[in-house]
Amino acid sequence: MNLIEVKDLTKKFPLGRWTKRTLTAVDRVSFSIPEKPPKIITLAGESGSGKTTTARLILGFIKPTSGRVLWRGRDIWKLDKKGWKQYRKEVQAVFQDPYSAFNPLFKVDRVLTIPLKKFGLASTDEEAYEMACKALEIVGLRPEEVLGKYPHQLSGGERQRIMLARAFLLKPKLIIADEPVSMIDASLRASILNIMFDFKDKWGVSFLYITHDLSTAYYISDEIIIMYRGSIMEMGPVDDVIEDPMHPYVRLLIESIPIPDPSKRWMERIILPKVELSRVVEIKGCKFYDRCPKRMPMCAERMPKLIEVERGRRVACFLYHKEAF
Amino acid sequence: MSMEKLVEVRNLKAYYKTRSGEVKAVDGVSFYIRPKEIFGIAGESGCGKSTLALAMLRLLKPPGYIAGGQVIFQGKDLLKLKAEELRSLRWKYISYIPQSSMNALNPVKRIRDQIADVIKTHEGEIPDEEIDKRIEELFTSTGLSPAVAKMYPHELSGGMRQRVIIAMSAILNPRLIVADEPTTALDVVVQRGILQLLLDIRNKIGSSIMLITHDMAVQAEVVDRLAVMYAGKIVEIGDVDHVFKEPLHPYTSALIGAIPSIREKRRLKGLKGLPPDLRRPPPGCRFHPRCPHAKEICKKVEPPLVEVGRGRVVACHLYVEEEVRA
Incomplete structure (x- = not known):
């Protein structure tokens, strides 16, 4: 059974108090995260793609408009108190901003020991303290250097490591990490990504890594799901998708990633739309229709379904639908 | 490429006065930009790259102030111009694209x-x-x-x-466009379009562009020459191909070694430690507490920026000694 299964997940937000118009932030999204083996799955997309809303839906922060989030086959909105508590323990979250995720009045010790006691994982203060020390060591921090400090006395990289340590303490099956390294300098970013690797390899923790940065996604993940304006455009093993993208949008996206090697510069020109308005319009057909170099008349009519084209590889594009021809 | 200099910055110092002491955000920075060149300034947050741009263009506001140096543009020191003369240079000779300017x-x-x-x-x-x-x-x-x-x-x-x-x-x-993180917070496709636009401007009207970005991959895609800053100082300058192929300063190597690429999967190495507090920078080389090659001298003597081959300068004792021996 899957640890998490997302089925036709949809979230619409009203566009204003006096209008019935809505913005579909997440549009019939389906995918699953198996319990075993542990995997790092990236949910990638540009701003406005719906990746963060999807994460918030999975975490139960917001209620879907339609569709379901299943945890071990059970709808998370139908869990009893006990089930919910268990869910909150198994599925942890780490966020982008390692500054705002802390209570500024709590020392690091409390940040780490409170959840241990709340979830009954430590019976005494001493035990909780020892577990916290061990978790800090696992994320590459020296407990004597950070315990007893307030959040403002720590750097962004240290705070993000502490958030990982905190998540780790609860022995989760899955950590949902929303842009955990985007506010951290490049030289420190690598060590945070390497901690994620270690969690997976040594401790069997899976990740849903949410990012706009496909270079880090390629580096750490096993699988990737690429969203655009609320829909999944393509998903599959990360090497296949990045090295040989199929969807025209995903191709454009990947060709636009800067390569840190001056001998491999962009050779071709890209053409951006001559006007791009801030107002979002709902479209009937494929969401990439207006920008797609390979668009066909049918693409304006309906959104292509996400279909499996190879083992584990899914694409939402009529170019790959046999029945389209 | 011509060896002419469109703008030359000499020993520029820009500090911020704070209650707990002076923050030496830019501390003795020297470099030049050639006509029609795209010159990159790289470095991580807090290294002084934005302050450098503000100081060069005399846009630094209190508590920041210029503590010394020269910015020679077409034979004149921008730091000595009257406010009015300076105003007439803006847009016409020098344009500035500040960070988050799309909201400006x-x-x-x-x-x-x-x-x-x-x-x-x-x-x-x-x-x-x-x-x-x-x-x-x-x-x-x-x-x-x-x-x-x-x-x-x-x-x-x-x-x-x-x-x-x-x-x-x-x-x-304009002859010079200074662009501070012009693509940060934008999606990669738009980013690529904007970088292409900067290249087009250089090619069509012949402006030089000073591109400030922490993103080494962006630097690799567009700049001709690159300067790397660390803790208020330039640690290395060179042609971008040389800097990436053979970084000289240990900080530059670490920075390049820490960035992932979709063309190559290799284990990335993070850098240990943190940049220094610029109110109390460490003595000697500012990078020595994090440097894998630090020697005794690095803890005491600040390495000068020395030329080590054509157009290549580096501030590191590893290369000073070689010079002396040779």
């Missing part, structure tokens, strides 16, 4: 009127038809619809506004 457009003015203001300030009263013609030409040549000129900023997407700002920076054919 006047929200209650049509884009056309904002560009018209710039033209009129520098060229006096010009007939509206001529202004409209110039804006249309500018927009057409930069891949924007002329219809955009009639709009208000809020009607456009963030990426579109940034493209307008960059096109606008070129309206008076």
Whole structure:
């Protein structure tokens, strides 16, 4: 059974108090995260793609408009108190901003020991303290250097490591990490990504890594799901998708990633739309229709379904639908 | 490429006064930019790259101040010019694209009127038809619809506004455009379009561009020469190909070794430790507490920026000694 299964997940937000118009932030999204083996799955997309809303839906922060989030086959909105508590323990979250995720009045010790006691994982203060020390060591921090400090006395990289340590303490099956390294300098970013690797390899923790940065996604993940304006455009093993993208949008996206090697510069020109308005319009057909170099008349009519084209590889594009021809 | 210098920065120092001491954000920085060159300034947050741009253009506001140095542009020291002389240089000779500038457009003015203001300030009263013609030409040549000129900023997407700002920076054919993180917070496709636009401006009107970005991959894609800053100092300058192929300063190597690429999967190495507090930078080389090659001398003596081959300068004792031995 899957640890998490997302089925036709949809979230619409009203566009204003006096209008019935809505913005579909997440549009019939389906995918699953198996319990075993542990995997790092990236949910990638540009701003406005719906990746963060999807994460918030999975975490139960917001209620879907339609569709379901299943945890071990059970709808998370139908869990009893006990089930919910268990869910909150198994599925942890780490966020982008390692500054705002802390209570500024709590020392690091409390940040780490409170959840241990709340979830009954430590019976005494001493035990909780020892577990916290061990978790800090696992994320590459020296407990004597950070315990007893307030959040403002720590750097962004240290705070993000502490958030990982905190998540780790609860022995989760899955950590949902929303842009955990985007506010951290490049030289420190690598060590945070390497901690994620270690969690997976040594401790069997899976990740849903949410990012706009496909270079880090390629580096750490096993699988990737690429969203655009609320829909999944393509998903599959990360090497296949990045090295040989199929969807025209995903191709454009990947060709636009800067390569840190001056001998491999962009050779071709890209053409951006001559006007791009801030107002979002709902479209009937494929969401990439207006920008797609390979668009066909049918693409304006309906959104292509996400279909499996190879083992584990899914694409939402009529170019790959046999029945389209 | 010509060895002429369009702008030369000599021993520039820009500090911030704070209650707990002076923050030496830019501390003795020297470099030059050639005509028609794209010159990159790389470095991580807090290394002083934005302060450097502000100080060069005399836009630094208190508690920041210039503590010394020269910025020679076309034979004149910008730091000594009268305010009025300096104003006449802006847009016409030097354009500045500040960080998050896409949010800096006047929200209650049509884009056309904002560009018209710039033209009129520098060229006096010009007939509206001529202004409209110039804006249309500018927009057409930069891949924007002329219809955009009639709009208000809020009607456009963030990426579109940034493209307008960059096109606008070129309206008076400046010799130098200083762009501070022009693509940060934009999606990669838009980022690529904006970098392409900067290259087009250089190729069409021959401006030099000083591109400040922490993103080493972006630097690799567009700049001709690159300077790497660390803790208020330049640690290395060189042709971008050389810097990436054979980084000299241990900090540059670490920075390059820490960035992932979709063309290559290798284990990335993070750098240990943190940059120093610029109120109390460590003695000697500012990088020595994090440097894998640190020696005794690095803890005591600050390494000078020395030339180690054609157009290649580095501030590191590993290379000073070699010079002495040779």
